[in-house]
Amino acid sequence: xxxxxxxxxxxxxxxxxxxxxxxxxxxxxxxxxxxxxxxxxxxxxxxxxxxxxxxxxxxxxxxxxxxxxxxxxxxxxxxxxxxxxxxxxxxxxxxxxxxxxxxxxxxxxxxxxxxxxxxxxxxxxxxxxxxxxxxxxxxxxxxxxxxxxxxxxxxxxxxxxxxxxxxxxxxxxxxxxxxxxxxxxxxxxxxxxxxxxxxxxxxxxxxxx
Numbered sequence: 001x002x003x004x005x006x007x008x009x010x011x012x013x014x015x016x017x018x019x020x021x022x023x024x025x026x027x028x029x030x031x032x033x034x035x036x037x038x039x040x041x042x043x044x045x046x047x048x049x050x051x052x053x054x055x056x057x058x059x060x061x062x063x064x065x066x067x068x069x070x071x072x073x074x075x076x077x078x079x080x081x082x083x084x085x086x087x088x089x090x091x092x093x094x095x096x097x098x099x100x101x102x103x104x105x106x107x108x109x110x111x112x113x114x115x116x117x118x119x120x121x122x123x124x125x126x127x128x129x130x131x132x133x134x135x136x137x138x139x140x141x142x143x144x145x146x147x148x149x150x151x152x153x154x155x156x157x158x159x160x161x162x163x164x165x166x167x168x169x170x171x172x173x174x175x176x177x178x179x180x181x182x183x184x185x186x187x188x189x190x191x192x193x194x195x196x197x198x199x200x201x202x203x204x205x206x207x208x209x
Contacts, residue, residue, distance in 0.1 A: 002046070003036060007032055010027075014029055037070050061171055130161055132206035133202070153192065154199070
């Protein structure tokens with residue numbers, strides 16, 4: 001209703017060639033992404049008109065998801081601008097590339113233990129997510145420099161994030177923490193709360209990407 005099928009055509013056409021994502025289709029793909037972002041923005045009023053009876057938390061979460069989608073569609077347009085990225089030539093033989101090659105067992109990567117390293121990468125995902133660009137390390141260093149009160153606040157932040165079992169509870173925890181740590185509600189304690197506040201803001205920004 002809000003996204004006409006024709007708006008997707010520029011993206012669909014990217015995969016209509018043996019060559020992956022051919023540059024001749026980039027302008028159409030860029031237009032499609034722009035059309036989709038614009039269409040969602042025009043439809044915002046209709047999309048949210050039926051949500052007047054839902055809870056504030058659910059409304060805010062839905063609105064955040066909507067804004068994230070629009071933002072990512074808008075940013076994605078730059079992918080299909082000249083010089084934005086380079087796609088190397090497909091190294092497979094023609095028969096394999098066209099799906100006519102004989103089945104084979106995937107080869108282990110040269111560095112070995114690929115499965116073990118992948119499992120470790122998955123296990124470390126929560127830690128990586130909570131330290132985007134070193135934001136957590138910076139916040140802890142700042143808290144230790146300020147003193148015990150700031151350290152206790154960082155411990156509380158870590159505990160709340162660890163208790164968030166899914167995306168919804170994580171988003172809710174981040175919103176609570178922003179409100180609780182905001183300088184406007186911590187008059188006289190700005191220095192004590194600022195490391196944790198800036199850290200939580202960094203997490204929210206990273207989660208939008």
